[in-house]
Amino acid sequence: MINQTVEHATALSDTAHHAAEAAAEHGESGVDFILHHILSHPVIKLPTVFGIDLSISNHVIMMWIISAILIISFGVAFRKPALVPRGLANALESLVLYIRNDIILPNLGHDARSYAPYLLTAFFFIMLCNLAGLVPYGSTATGNIAVTGTMAILTFMVVQIAAIRKHGLLGYFMMFSPPGIPFLLKFIMVPVEVISMVTKHFALAIRLFANMIAGHITILALMSIIFFFKNWLITPFPLAIILFSSLLEILISLIQAYVFTILSAVFISASLATEH
Amino acid sequence: MTPSGGTIFWTTVTFIILLLILGKFAWRPILAMLDERESRIRESLELAEKARIASQKTLAEQDQILDAARKEAQDILAKSRKTADVTKDEIIKKASSEAEALITKARREIEMSRDKAIEEIRDLAVELSMNATAKLVGKSLDEKDHQALIDDSLHKLGELN
Numbered sequence: 001m002i003n004q005t006v007e008h009a010t011a012l013s014d015t016a017h018h019a020a021e022a023a024a025e026h027g028e029s030g031v032d033f034i035l036h037h038i039l040s041h042p043v044i045k046l047p048t049v050f051g052i053d054l055s056i057s058n059h060v061i062m063m064w065i066i067s068a069i070l071i072i073s074f075g076v077a078f079r080k081p082a083l084v085p086r087g088l089a090n091a092l093e094s095l096v097l098y099i100r101n102d103i104i105l106p107n108l109g110h111d112a113r114s115y116a117p118y119l120l121t122a123f124f125f126i127m128l129c130n131l132a133g134l135v136p137y138g139s140t141a142t143g144n145i146a147v148t149g150t151m152a153i154l155t156f157m158v159v160q161i162a163a164i165r166k167h168g169l170l171g172y173f174m175m176f177s178p179p180g181i182p183f184l185l186k187f188i189m190v191p192v193e194v195i196s197m198v199t200k201h202f203a204l205a206i207r208l209f210a211n212m213i214a215g216h217i218t219i220l221a222l223m224s225i226i227f228f229f230k231n232w233l234i235t236p237f238p239l240a241i242i243l244f245s246s247l248l249e250i251l252i253s254l255i256q257a258y259v260f261t262i263l264s265a266v267f268i269s270a271s272l273a274t275e276h
Numbered sequence: 277m278t279p280s281g282g283t284i285f286w287t288t289v290t291f292i293i294l295l296l297i298l299g300k301f302a303w304r305p306i307l308a309m310l311d312e313r314e315s316r317i318r319e320s321l322e323l324a325e326k327a328r329i330a331s332q333k334t335l336a337e338q339d340q341i342l343d344a345a346r347k348e349a350q351d352i353l354a355k356s357r358k359t360a361d362v363t364k365d366e367i368i369k370k371a372s373s374e375a376e377a378l379i380t381k382a383r384r385e386i387e388m389s390r391d392k393a394i395e396e397i398r399d400l401a402v403e404l405s406m407n408a409t410a411k412l413v414g415k416s417l418d419e420k421d422h423q424a425l426i427d428d429s430l431h432k433l434g435e436l437n
Contacts, residue, residue, distance in 0.1 A: 096310070120298070
């Protein structure tokens with residue numbers, strides 16, 4: 001009897017010990033597991049040129065795949081643009097039409113022709129990058145601050161170029177000095193305008209990056225619960241929430257692509273506006 | 277987590293190439309096609325509106341023509357009815373006057389024949405009575421007796437008549 005109890009206790013303590021060990025081990029590997037899936041890692045090593053490591057990471061490969069998908073699908077669908085589209089062309093056209101009618105034309109109007117290609121490309125590129133993270137073996141390029149930062153810098157540059165083209169170089173600099181305020185106040189207002197010009201694009205990068213990475217961290221963290229417990233009985237619960245999160249991710253992917261595009265359009269139209 | 281220069285470089289290159297390719301082969305034709313379709317739809321709608329107005333006008337004109345035709349037909353009918361009435365009246369009038377004339381003529385002829393017959397009968401009666409008297413008496417009467425006899429016979433005939 002006593003022996004049995006001791007054995008039982010030992011077994012229990014052993015189990016507890018193992019569990020703790022496993023928890024420690026998998027807790028750490030859980031973080032690794034998450035980071036491994038989120039961070040970019042070089043796939044093809046390339047030399048460093050002018051201090052820039054030109055290695056091709058998995059995110060760069062995802063962007064290439066997405067670019068290829070876009071070029072091929074649009075190339076196939078619109079080889080001969082028909083006035084009455086059908087099939088794939090119809091599906092793609094409905095998206096293009098939506099972006100054109102809901103984002104580009106209301107914001108840019110007459111200048112739509114000049115900036116529509118950038119906004120359309122940005123929308124489709126970001127949307128597919130966002131969705132690619134949900135595909136097995138895929139990774140989210142837009143969950144990389146370098147990618148979203150580059151996109152934001154491109155929008156920033158388009159906005160500056162739009163303003164310079166519209167108002168000229170002098171008019172462009174005058175944009176930072178809103179008219180109708182006392183001279184002394186300009187010492188405050190000009191830096192504020194400059195800071196606002198930079199921060200709104202910075203926010204553009206952070207918003208997309210944070211939205212994308214947060215969703216993936218949530219899904220991966222829920223998934224590592226299964227590894228943490230090492231018990232298949234627990235699996236339905238994380239899986240249910242993962243399913244829900246994944247569906248939410250699809251929604252967020254589309255919304256964030258839309259938000260990035262509409263904000264870019266708004267920034268461009270603001271820089272084109274003659275009055276402040 | 278620090279943004280890597282390589283990724284920034286490759287993202288820029290990828291995006292700009294994608295922008296150029298899609299801009300040339302996708303966005304330009306698609307946007308041109310959308311514009312064309314919109315203008316064509318607008319034109320079609322305008323055309324349809326014009327056609328609608330034109331057809332409405334034509335319909336109104338047709339209605340007008342139909343109304344005019346109907347009115348004309350009614351006029352013609354009324355006029356012809358009037359003419360028919362007039363003609364009928366004329367015919368009736370003419371017929372009745374002719375009939376009257378005929379009747380008058382017939383009556384006059386009848387009267388004439390009757391007068392003639394009476395005259396003949398009177399002459400015959402005179403002759404007969406004269407013959408009868410001559411036979412009866414066997415001798416000629418004098419002028420005075422003749423006259424008396426004739427008058428008497430005439431008187432009797434007048435009563436008979």
